[in-house]
Amino acid sequence: MTRSHRFSxxxxxxxxxxxxxxxxxxxxxxxFEGEEDDTTSGEHEMSEISIDYSLPLNYARPPLxxxxxQFEQNDTSNSGNFVRTMRYISLESxxxxxxxxxxxxxxxxxxxxxxxxxxxxxxxxxxSTIFADIELDNYRHPYSSFYSxxxxxxxxxxxxxxxxxxxxxxxxxxxxGASPIPTTSPRIHxxxxxxxxxxxxxxxxxxxxxxSRLYTLNFLFFLLPHTPARANFIQQLxxxxxRMGDPALRDKRxxxxxxxxxxxxxxxxxxxxxxxxxxxxxxxRAREVLERCLESEEKLSMSEKECxxxxxxxxxxxxxxxxxxxxxxxxxxxxxEEMSKIQVGVVEGVQVPGGIDDGAFFEAVVGAQRV
Numbered sequence: 504m505t506r507s508h509r510f511s512x513x514x515x516x517x518x519x520x521x522x523x524x525x526x527x528x529x530x531x532x533x534x535f536e537g538e539e540d541d542t543t544s545g546e547h548e549m550s551e552i553s554i555d556y557s558l559p560l561n562y563a564r565p566p567l568x569x570x571x572x573q574f575e576q577n578d579t580s581n582s583g584n585f586v587r588t589m590r591y592i593s594l595e596s597x598x599x600x601x602x603x604x605x606x607x608x609x610x611x612x613x614x615x616x617x618x619x620x621x622x623x624x625x626x627x628x629x630x631s632t633i634f635a636d637i638e639l640d641n642y643r644h645p646y647s648s649f650y651s652x653x654x655x656x657x658x659x660x661x662x663x664x665x666x667x668x669x670x671x672x673x674x675x676x677x678x679x680g681a682s683p684i685p686t687t688s689p690r691i692h693x694x695x696x697x698x699x700x701x702x703x704x705x706x707x708x709x710x711x712x713x714x715s716r717l718y719t720l721n722f723l724f725f726l727l728p729h730t731p732a733r734a735n736f737i738q739q740l741x742x743x744x745x746r747m748g749d750p751a752l753r754d755k756r757x758x759x760x761x762x763x764x765x766x767x768x769x770x771x772x773x774x775x776x777x778x779x780x781x782x783x784x785x786x787x788r789a790r791e792v793l794e795r796c797l798e799s800e801e802k803l804s805m806s807e808k809e810c811x812x813x814x815x816x817x818x819x820x821x822x823x824x825x826x827x828x829x830x831x832x833x834x835x836x837x838x839x840e841e842m843s844k845i846q847v848g849v850v851e852g853v854q855v856p857g858g859i860d861d862g863a864f865f866e867a868v869v870g871a872q873r874v
Contacts, residue, residue, distance in 0.1 A: 757793035
């Protein structure tokens with residue numbers, strides 16, 4: 504008996520709702536006469552796949568970890584998709600943040616870096632306004648021709664000015680004052696010419712100096728124990744704010760950050776090519792930008808602050824860590840040694856004098872409030 508093949512359709516079956524009610528017809532194989540080869544198949548007749556979009560699709564949501572639930576409960580009325588997405592960027596950094604000094608130190612140290620990158624990125628974004636009367640991309644230092652003259656006997660050699668004494672207080676290993684007589688530590692000048700005198704990327708150079716200085720300020724307030732050297736340095740910093748430029752700068756919001764970071768960066772990059780009143784104008788414009796940064800911090804929750812720090816650091820287009828911005832700069836020798844001892848001591852498991860406050864970073868919105 505000869506056989507033939509043909510497909511005929513039967514009522515379709517409905518699969519689970521995972522594929523939005525995907526409907527696929529079911530075929531039945533029938534054998535007819537007229538075929539000699541049992542393995543020969545006939546034509547396949549199958550209707551097109553139809554999808555019913557009227558039914559809702561309910562995905563199974565995986566259970567949240569306790570830490571993720573904490574992030575979900577920390578939403579504010581202004582939290583949107585952006586905040587909820589960026590919040591998980593810093594999820595891993597919050598794990599076991601208070602387990603011991605080692606984890607507490609590096610958790611807080613990372614937050615100091617992120618906060619410095621946030622403020623430096625905002626300042627870099629506003630350079631066109633801050634340096635309104637200076638074309639950074641086409642700036643020419645008054646002594647640039649001297650440094651670049653091939654016939655100059657000192658070409659490529661920078662002769663720094665005499666060291667400027669910086670008063671400081673001697674202290675022993677435990678941070679206690681060892682001598683009432685103040686000592687002086689010379690300000691270290693670079694062996695190279697000022698950056699503005701060379702053919703360099705001035706906006707990036709300024710941003711890097713500002714980021715390093717802001718990181719130093721955060722480290723000073725949030726990680727360094729309260730020692731006599733720290734208290735003496737902060738007092739000198741406040742006195743210098745009253746002497747230089749606007750005497751009321753220390754009472755203005757963002758004045759400490761702008762004086763400590765921006766004025767120092769101007770001295771390092773431009774050396775003496777900028778007049779004092781010109782520097783004061785630039786510092787005041789930078790202070791206004793930093794004031795808005797501090798106001799933005801006040802409006803956000805702790806986790807939202809973390810997201811804001813990371814977002815602005817990424818959007819700046821600068822790899823702050825690769826550029827070597829996270830270093831302690833421009834502090835007296837005794838204070839720099841204390842900061843280094845904390846870093847080495849925590850890594851080696853040595854007890855830090857005074858301890859490390861694991862909540863210090865999140866308790867203060869403005870660094871000056873912890874002075």
